[in-house]
Amino acid sequence: MDFSLVVAIELLREVAGLILIATGLAVIFGMMRVINIAHGEFMMLGGYTVVLTTKLGVNIWVAILILAPLAVGLFGIIVERLIIRHLYGRIIDSLLATWGLSLFLIGFVTVVFGNTVEGVSTPFSGLAIGQYTVAIYTLFLIFAAMAFIASVYLTLRYTKAGLIARATMQNPDMVECLGVNSKIVYMATFGIGAAFAGLAGGLLAPISGVVPGMGALLIGKAFITVVTGGAAVVAGTLSAAGILGTISQAVTFASGPVFGDATLLFVALILLRLLPQGITGRIFTRSV
Amino acid sequence: MALLEIQDLKAAYGHVPILHKIDMHVEQGEFVGVLGHNGMGKTTLMRAIMGFVTTTGGNIKFQDKEIRRLPTYRRARMGMSLVPQGREIFPNLTVLENLTVGVLGKKGSLDRIDEMLEFFPRLSPLLDRRGGALSGGEQQILAIARCLCNHPSFILLDEPTEGVQPSIIHEISDVLKELQAKQNLTIVLVEQNLDFILGLASRVYTISRGVLDTEIPLENIKDSAMVAEYLGFGT
Numbered sequence A: 001m002d003f004s005l006v007v008a009i010e011l012l013r014e015v016a017g018l019i020l021i022a023t024g025l026a027v028i029f030g031m032m033r034v035i036n037i038a039h040g041e042f043m044m045l046g047g048y049t050v051v052l053t054t055k056l057g058v059n060i061w062v063a064i065l066i067l068a069p070l071a072v073g074l075f076g077i078i079v080e081r082l083i084i085r086h087l088y089g090r091i092i093d094s095l096l097a098t099w100g101l102s103l104f105l106i107g108f109v110t111v112v113f114g115n116t117v118e119g120v121s122t123p124f125s126g127l128a129i130g131q132y133t134v135a136i137y138t139l140f141l142i143f144a145a146m147a148f149i150a151s152v153y154l155t156l157r158y159t160k161a162g163l164i165a166r167a168t169m170q171n172p173d174m175v176e177c178l179g180v181n182s183k184i185v186y187m188a189t190f191g192i193g194a195a196f197a198g199l200a201g202g203l204l205a206p207i208s209g210v211v212p213g214m215g216a217l218l219i220g221k222a223f224i225t226v227v228t229g230g231a232a233v234v235a236g237t238l239s240a241a242g243i244l245g246t247i248s249q250a251v252t253f254a255s256g257p258v259f260g261d262a263t264l265l266f267v268a269l270i271l272l273r274l275l276p277q278g279i280t281g282r283i284f285t286r287s288v
Numbered sequence B: 001m002a003l004l005e006i007q008d009l010k011a012a013y014g015h016v017p018i019l020h021k022i023d024m025h026v027e028q029g030e031f032v033g034v035l036g037h038n039g040m041g042k043t044t045l046m047r048a049i050m051g052f053v054t055t056t057g058g059n060i061k062f063q064d065k066e067i068r069r070l071p072t073y074r075r076a077r078m079g080m081s082l083v084p085q086g087r088e089i090f091p092n093l094t095v096l097e098n099l100t101v102g103v104l105g106k107k108g109s110l111d112r113i114d115e116m117l118e119f120f121p122r123l124s125p126l127l128d129r130r131g132g133a134l135s136g137g138e139q140q141i142l143a144i145a146r147c148l149c150n151h152p153s154f155i156l157l158d159e160p161t162e163g164v165q166p167s168i169i170h171e172i173s174d175v176l177k178e179l180q181a182k183q184n185l186t187i188v189l190v191e192q193n194l195d196f197i198l199g200l201a202s203r204v205y206t207i208s209r210g211v212l213d214t215e216i217p218l219e220n221i222k223d224s225a226m227v228a229e230y231l232g233f234g235t
Helices: A002-032 A039-055 A060-082 A091-113 A136-158 A160-170 A172-177 A182-208 A214-229 A233-255 A257-274 B042-050 B072-077 B095-104 B111-119 B121-126 B136-149 B166-183 B194-200 B218-222 B224-231
Strands: A126-129 A132-135 B004-013 B016-026 B031-035 B054-062 B080-083 B154-158 B186-191 B203-208 B211-216
Touching: A002 A039, A002 A126, A002 A132, A002 A136, A002 A160, A002 A182, A002 A214, A002 A233, A039 A060, A039 A091, A039 A182, A039 A214, A060 A182, A091 A214, A126 A136, A132 A136, A136 A160, A136 A182, A136 A233, A160 A172, A160 A182, A160 B095, A172 A182, A172 B072, A182 A214, A214 A233, A214 A257, A233 A257, B004 B042, B016 B031, B016 B042, B016 B054, B031 B194, B042 B054, B042 B072, B042 B080, B042 B154, B042 B186, B072 B080, B080 B136, B095 B111, B095 B121, B095 B136, B111 B121, B111 B136, B111 B166, B121 B136, B136 B154, B136 B166, B166 B194, B186 B194
Parallel strands: B016 B211, B031 B186, B031 B203, B080 B154, B154 B186
Antiparallel strands: A126 A132, B004 B016, B004 B054, B203 B211
C-alpha cells in the first residue's frame, strides 16, 4: 500500500514536471504559432533568478513564485518586441531566430556564471509514508502544476482577456476589425508564455539545480509534450503530459531513466503516427 | 463634408497592383452600393478601406481625418467596421462568445448583445452553439450581428448574400433597412446580387479592373436590365 502510494506520487511528479515545462511553450505555440526554441533557456533564466535573488537574501517563495516569472516575463516581452514581432507567420524563421537566441543565452550565462551547477536548498523536508520518504516539495510541485494548468484554463475560458486571446488565435484580422490591437495581444501572450517558463524554471531549481545548459535537457520533453498534445493549450498539455509522463515514469521504475526517456519518445512517435494533429486534433477538439 | 472620401487610391498585393484609381465619397447616413464582376477589385477595395491591404498611393479620409496609414484597429475604434466576404466568424467560439468579442473590442456594454438578439431573433436559440457549426446563412447573420455589437457608425459589407438562402437574404435586407433608419448607420455594400443592392442602396458605383470612378445615375439603377447591360451580367 505504501509502495503503491509512493509510486503514484512519483508518476504524478513526472506528469507535473511535463505540465510545468510544457505549458509556456504550449501557450506561445498554440496561440501564436511560434515555436520558441529558447523556451528551455527561459526556464534556465527563471532558475538563475531564484539562485541569485535567494543569495541576496530574498525569501525563496518570493523568488520562485514572483520574481522568476516576473523577470522572465519582462524579458519575453522585450524579445517579442525586438525579434518575434517581425517574424509572425514565418514559422521557420522564428524557429531559427529563437534557436539563435537560445545559443546566445547559454553562452552569455556561461560567461557570467560559469558552467557549474548552482543550487538552491529545497524549502521542505521529507514526509514519511511507511518505510518510504517522499519530499514534501514533490507534493508541492504536483499541486503547483495542477494550480498552474487550472489557472490557464480558467483565464482562457472565463475571462474577457482569455476570450480576446482565443479569438485572436483563430482570426487576428477580424479581431483587429473589431478594435483590438492584436500586436498587444501577441506581446502579452508571449510575455505570459515566457513568465510560465520562468516560473517552471524557478519551481524546478531546488530539485534539479541550475546550469547554463539545463534548457537543452528540458526543451526536448516540453516540445514533444506540446506537439503530441496538439493545438488546444490546456487539454493538449494535460492529456499529453498525462500519457507520456505516466508511461515514461512507469518504465523508469521498471528499467531505469534511460529506458524511461526512450519510451517517452517511442510513445510520442506512435501517438503522432496515429494522430498527426496531436491528441486534441482528434479528441477534445472543442477544448481550450 | 463627406464621412468617407477616397481620392486616387491605389493598392497592391505585394508587387501586384490591384486597385489603380479609386475615387468615391460617402455621406453620413447613406447606403452606397458598389457593383462589379468577380476579380475587379471589390473585396480588395473593402479590405484597403479597412486597412488590411497595402495602399500605394492616394488618400482615404474618414471623419475628415486621413486614415490611409492607420492600423486596422485604430480605424475600427473610429467607428469603421467590416463584415467580410466569407463571414470570418470565430469558428471555435460559441455564438455568444462571437458577439461578446464584438462588444469587448471597443469595451462596450454587454447589453448591446440583447439589443442585437432582438434584431436577429434567429440567433437566440443558437447562443451556445459553436460558430463553425452554423449554416452559411446563420453565420452571415452572426457576422453582421457581431459587427453591430461593436457599435460602428460606418459599415463595409462585402457580398453578404453570397451562398445564403433567399429567406435569410430578405431577413438581412429588412434588418439593415431598419438599423440604418433607427441608428443613422452609413453603409457601403459590395454585391453582385442586383436585386439586393437595388433594394437598399441610394447610390451605386461601379468598379472595373481596379478603377472606381463612375456612379450609375439613380434612375438607371432602377432599371436592372440597363445596369446588367452596363456591367455585362444578368440579374
